[in-house]
Amino acid sequence: MTDILPILPMLVPFIAGIILLAIGRTNVFLHRVVASLTGLLLIIISFFIVAYVARYGMVVTHVGNWEAPFGISVVIDMLAALLVLATAIVTLAVVVYSFQSIGAAREKFFYYPMIMFMISGINGAFTTGDIFNMFVFFEVFLLSSYVLITLGGTKIQLQEGFKYFLVNIIASNFFVLAVAYLYSAVGSLNMADIHNKLAAFDGDASIMSLIAVVMLFVFATKAGLFPFYFWLPGSYFAPPMPIMTIFGALLTKVGVYAIARVYSLFFMDNTGLTHQMLMLLAVLTIIMGSIGAIAYSDMKKIIIYNILIAIGIIIAGIAMMDEMGTIGATYYLIHDIFIKAGLFFLIGFIIYRTGESDITKLGGLIKIHPVTGWMFLIAAFGLAGVPPLPGFYGKLFIVTSLFENGHMISGIIVLLSSLVVLYSVIRIFISVFWGESMDFTKLKPISYDKLLFSSFLMVIIMVAFGFGADFLYPLFDSAAQSLYDPASYSVYLLGVE
């Protein structure tokens, strides 16, 4: 049981991808069926994993039956389990959303297989317990994302796709470099083992600060932190909405997850340098994101810059590395996956319906789509963190932790950023749904039931997530525990040595 369960999240989408490739590219209907069934199956599996981890604790398998620090271990703790669950739900929603939005031409060119391979890589990166294996899974989902970002071959996609490709190739090279540094310094690649070795080491570990900087460079590029976010607004802007959704909701989160994992397990020696650096970058990211979110009048750009703000807030919570901060960060991380997916879906619906993404050219849509309008408002409140919607709890914990640790200015910036977020999204709501009516005859006669299904699904999950915060607290407590108390993550190595 424990041998099979942990590898299923990466195995199932991989099998689905191969089946889709075998079907060939003409039968789009079969592609849709297989892809959505895989999404459903993934959700069931991930629910089971979350329940299993909640009851029995961390679930571990050693691939190839090699003993733990030598072979590759697949380790699912609560944090990984929750992320896998969120990934599965977003996958299903994106697949359903694609039916009516991505277009048959793209669907025929291996769109669904690439989504499946990407999910396989993302789940792999979440669940692996080996730092080099994490690099491999980063490559797996990056390769698929290169295909997805250029799929269709429009001019802007190729232009931005090339930039994306270049940035990520360079970051990946530095990833290998950092892993090589780490291996030469510590002599192990198993993350739990590295933690144990460093915790038992009482000499001069200042080399770890260098590795921390290199790793931060890598993961900050993937996650879109302050100096390395320059590629993100352009690249995420280029592909069609469903692809943009899956990128915005999931890919940056993998970078955040990697930062959380690595900074909790490896770099506890000189936190004055490493975690301060993280904090500084987080705050600068929030500020840059806020400027961007206010500056643009293009809906896609506004939401994309909101990704930066969210990343900054999560990283600020992680940089504190105490119980409050990490609980807030994990909660906000999961919340942000759903809310970003929901917002991208909603503005995607508006764009497909009106053919226009500039908010100044839209108006009065609430007369035609009242439910969508109010759903958008709920999503906007959820993003900004109006209680009892989930953004509130995450920020509450993070800001409390910031104030407790004496980071007054950072705490105030996080609070102020909520206002900016609220303003930027409400601005979309007011000018798109209220205001002077646009020319309704220009609306495109598309079928949009599946677009709205995915959008509403995300918003409803987000609301339920907020109202169930009390019920879900134990899960997030145990998820955060492997961050603020990394010894609990490496406990599966006990008695191995």
Place this chain on the structure above:
Amino acid sequence: MKSTLKKLGYNRVHKQMNDVFLKYTAKVVFLVIITFSINLFFSGHYTPGGGFVGGLLAAGAIILLLLAYDLKTLNRMIRIDNKRMITAGLAACLIVPILLMFFGNPFFTHQHMYLQLPVFGEVPLHTAVLFDVGVYIIVAATTLLIITLLASEQFMSDSEGADRE
């Protein structure tokens, strides 16, 4: 060269100039390389080699044919769709470890045994070979797919360039 020939009045210009020596040696050397790639493939477990290198070498052999002849001839010689081969290879890579799970061990735990044969003596059998067959196919097919795609792209841009002149 092509455009020069066209100016001289040749209507139908072949992509590839005929070279008898190259064509005949290519056929022979192709066999040698393929044999060597299979040799490398089987020596891969304890010594240098394996599915990846073997696959690359096999692709190299086929590309030699592509150089000596042209894409059309090559497609007539080897009637295999590279995309299908990639799928088949991936499936092989996946089915082997899934079947291995029925032994009750963790994922990817390989099984091996030794066989006593009359002529060869003790022969090791290892399920990793089956997995490596998948790798071999994937690497060969992917390399070929990339190179043939680039070659046909080159061909297209060449003919466009000729038209523009």
